[in-house]
Amino acid sequence: MHEIEVYVRFSETDAAGHVNNTSYFLYMEEARTKFFNELGYGHHESLPGLNLILASTKCDYIAQSYAGQTLKVATTVSNIGNKSFTVEHLITNADSGTIIAKGTATLVSFDFEQQKTMPIPEVVRTNLEQFLQPQ
Amino acid sequence: MHEIEVYVRFSETDAAGHVNNTSYFLYMEEARTKFFNELGYGHHESLPGLNLILASTKCDYIAQSYAGQTLKVATTVSNIGNKSFTVEHLITNADSGTIIAKGTATLVSFDFEQQKTMPIPEVVRTNLEQFLQPQ
Amino acid sequence: MHEIEVYVRFSETDAAGHVNNTSYFLYMEEARTKFFNELGYGHHESLPGLNLILASTKCDYIAQSYAGQTLKVATTVSNIGNKSFTVEHLITNADSGTIIAKGTATLVSFDFEQQKTMPIPEVVRTNLEQFLQPQ
Amino acid sequence: MHEIEVYVRFSETDAAGHVNNTSYFLYMEEARTKFFNELGYGHHESLPGLNLILASTKCDYIAQSYAGQTLKVATTVSNIGNKSFTVEHLITNADSGTIIAKGTATLVSFDFEQQKTMPIPEVVRTNLEQFLQPQ
Numbered sequence: 001m002h003e004i005e006v007y008v009r010f011s012e013t014d015a016a017g018h019v020n021n022t023s024y025f026l027y028m029e030e031a032r033t034k035f036f037n038e039l040g041y042g043h044h045e046s047l048p049g050l051n052l053i054l055a056s057t058k059c060d061y062i063a064q065s066y067a068g069q070t071l072k073v074a075t076t077v078s079n080i081g082n083k084s085f086t087v088e089h090l091i092t093n094a095d096s097g098t099i100i101a102k103g104t105a106t107l108v109s110f111d112f113e114q115q116k117t118m119p120i121p122e123v124v125r126t127n128l129e130q131f132l133q134p135q
Numbered sequence: 136m137h138e139i140e141v142y143v144r145f146s147e148t149d150a151a152g153h154v155n156n157t158s159y160f161l162y163m164e165e166a167r168t169k170f171f172n173e174l175g176y177g178h179h180e181s182l183p184g185l186n187l188i189l190a191s192t193k194c195d196y197i198a199q200s201y202a203g204q205t206l207k208v209a210t211t212v213s214n215i216g217n218k219s220f221t222v223e224h225l226i227t228n229a230d231s232g233t234i235i236a237k238g239t240a241t242l243v244s245f246d247f248e249q250q251k252t253m254p255i256p257e258v259v260r261t262n263l264e265q266f267l268q269p270q
Numbered sequence: 271m272h273e274i275e276v277y278v279r280f281s282e283t284d285a286a287g288h289v290n291n292t293s294y295f296l297y298m299e300e301a302r303t304k305f306f307n308e309l310g311y312g313h314h315e316s317l318p319g320l321n322l323i324l325a326s327t328k329c330d331y332i333a334q335s336y337a338g339q340t341l342k343v344a345t346t347v348s349n350i351g352n353k354s355f356t357v358e359h360l361i362t363n364a365d366s367g368t369i370i371a372k373g374t375a376t377l378v379s380f381d382f383e384q385q386k387t388m389p390i391p392e393v394v395r396t397n398l399e400q401f402l403q404p405q
Numbered sequence: 406m407h408e409i410e411v412y413v414r415f416s417e418t419d420a421a422g423h424v425n426n427t428s429y430f431l432y433m434e435e436a437r438t439k440f441f442n443e444l445g446y447g448h449h450e451s452l453p454g455l456n457l458i459l460a461s462t463k464c465d466y467i468a469q470s471y472a473g474q475t476l477k478v479a480t481t482v483s484n485i486g487n488k489s490f491t492v493e494h495l496i497t498n499a500d501s502g503t504i505i506a507k508g509t510a511t512l513v514s515f516d517f518e519q520q521k522t523m524p525i526p527e528v529v530r531t532n533l534e535q536f537l538q539p540q
Contacts, residue, residue: 009435011292013285015337020281021189022160029157030414033473054156058193067285068438144300146425150418150472157416165279168338202420203303291459292430299427324426328463 002035002075002131005094010067018064025057028089028103031073035087039127055084056106062099070094076133083117084108085128088135137170137210137266140229145202153199160192163224163238166208170222174262190219191241197234205229211268218252219243220263223270272305272345272401275364280337288334295327298359298373301343305357309397325354326376332369340364346403353387354378355398358405407440407480407536410499415472423469430462433494433508436478440492444532460489461511467504475499481538488522489513490533493540 012023036052065071072094079086089103111118120128147158171187200206207229214221224238246253255263282293306322335341342364349356359373381388390398417428441457470476477499484491494508516523525533 007435009431010284010286010438011290011431011434014280015283015285015287016280017285020164021192022157022164022281025157025160026414026416029155029416030412033415037473054196056193056195057156058191060191061189068442142300144296145303145419145421146296146299146427148420149415150420150422151415152420155416161279161281164281165277168280172338203307290434291462292427292434295427295430299425324466326463326465327426328461330461331459 001133002031002038004031004034004073004075006030006071006073008065008067008069008071013067018066021059021061024059024061024091024101024103027071027073027091028057028059028105031075031089032087032105035075035131039124051110051112052107053110054105055108057103058105059101059103061101063093063101065093065100071100075131077128077131078104078133078135080120080125080128080132082119085120087131088133136268137166137173139166139169139208139210141165141206141208143200143202143204143206148202153201156194156196159194159196159226159236159238162206162208162226163192163194163240166210166224167222167240170210170266174259186245186247187242188245189240190243192238193240194236194238196236198228198236200226200228200235206235210266212263212266213239213268213270215255215260215263215267217254220255223268271403272301272308274301274304274343274345276300276341276343278335278337278339278341283337288336291329291331294329294331294361294371294373297341297343297361298327298329298375301345301359302357302375305345305401309394321380321382322377323380324375325378326374328374330372332371333363335361335363335370341370345401347398347401348374348403348405350390350395350398350402352389355390358403406538407436407443409436409439409478411435411476411478413470413472413474413476418472423471426464426466429464429466429496429506429508432476432478432496433462433464433510436480436494437492437510440480440536444529456515456517457512458515459510460513461509463509465507467506468498470496470498470505476505480536482533482536483509483538483540485525485530485533485537487524490525493538 006027008019012019014020072092074090076088077085078088084106086104086106091101092099109118109120141162143154147154149155207227209225211223212220213223219241221239221241226236227234244253244255276297278289282289284290342362344360346358347355348358354376356374356376361371362369379388379390411432413424417424419425477497479495481493482490483493489511491509491511495504496506497504514523514525
């Protein structure tokens with residue numbers, strides 16, 4: 001499991017008083033970026049020798065969070081296919097442990113030179129498998 | 136079908152050169168807000184007499200879009216349950232018609248006073264059915 | 271004067287109930303982008319043959335605005351120097367005309383190849399002068 | 406001096422490859438929020454017994470910053486008037502120390518019940534003076 005903490009900015013809340021639904025995707029992108037960094041693949045969704053395209057993201061909203069709180073975003077790999085893999089993000093309140101949201105992202109291995117999908121390289125597959133936690 | 140146009144701001148792109156994955160959720164929230172407005176329910180996700188909670192959102196990324204482009208966000212209702220319903224957002228390039236992304240949002244009817252889910256009122260159900268287009 | 275209208279998104283408000291202070295800079299960037307487009311210089315802050323660097327931006331907050339409102343952003347040029355110029359943004363409520371905010375941006379003409387500031391080309395100066403309205 | 410570190414998110418960059426001009430205002434709002442927290446005044450710009458209105462913000466852009474970098478935002482108080490005060494934000498690259506941007510924010514003491522400006526309470530003035538560093 002890979003884990004980061006994020007501080008909830010006031011600008012990330014909305015007039016309903018809590019964190020806006022779109023802000024959780026900011027937190028999940030930061031989590032993926034740092035997860036891929038830790039795997040040694042440089043920042044963002046791109047790995048040297050392997051480039052990733054974000055194919056899909058989803059967020060289920062469970063409980064509210066508020067400005068000034070600290071959230072924990074835990075990332076695991078739930079599925080590794082031939083050309084794509086899926087990560088799960090569990091967002092909790094860092095103090096209480098309350099589950100705030102659950103997210104998913106599907107990433108596709110892509111060869112930008114040839115402009116087509118490509119199999120996930122073995123070395124990357126091995127790295128990802130260490131975080132594998134099927135749902 | 137309910138349709139809006141959005142202008143892609145430079146701030147909504149990222150260093151990969153195209154619109155950031157999180158920005159599409161901004162466009163879809165604007166589409167839902169205006170859709171609910173057109174139904175006569177005031178802005179945001181809350182309807183007088185009926186309040187909605189956003190339970191889940193998803194976006195599938197199909198093609199790139201870029202700063203300065205105009206996108207069309209078409210919203211339909213794909214499912215109406217007892218206490219929740221689902222809307223679909225189809226995001227296309229307003230000029231070329233190219234499909235850029237497909238989104239989904241599930242909204243739950245909620246009684247904030249009693250703090251529990253409640254059935255969708257008949258009048259709302261009737262309104263939503265006019266936009267029903269099962270997938 | 272150059273004028274655009276922007277719709278205030280729910281995501282652009284904050285837990286204080288009104289538009290977040292940072293969101294006005296989104297509106298002003300959109301205004302500048304479209305202003306430069308109208309001058310025929312392509313999107314964003316970059317003009318072909320002339321590239322601009324944003325050197326400074328400022329916003330004075332006069333009154334509140336809220337989700338679902340439409341704002342007008344009027345842009346004029348307040349000063350044209352040798353290598354830089356300054357634009358003013360007046361943000362008003364499109365319905366009531368109430369002044370919401372006043373912004374300023376200073377842009378510097380920059381030669382990216384030589385990596386140094388350069389004088390504003392005459393043709394650009396002539397274009398800008400049509401919008402000149404010294405404060 | 407009050408200091409925080411912020412991580413530059415990919416979503417905070419733009420298609421020019423660097424951090425978007427609007428993102429620095431996110432960082433400065435986070436800095437002010439935490440600064441006021443440290444003074445014991447709760448989150449955001451509001452102090453119990455004293456409420457603040459953000460009257461103006463400004464940012465001068467000095468150098469570029471990029472996704473994945475860590476920035477330092479140092480906050481000092483540059484001026485304390487009767488009813489308002491001004492803070493300065495110095496944003497530097499946390500690794501190299503390079504100055505990235507300089508910001509300013511003017512806050513006004515406001516009595517929300519009576520809906521008018523009010524003098525800064527003595528206890529708040531004393532707190533602010535500890536961070537006073539006239540420019």
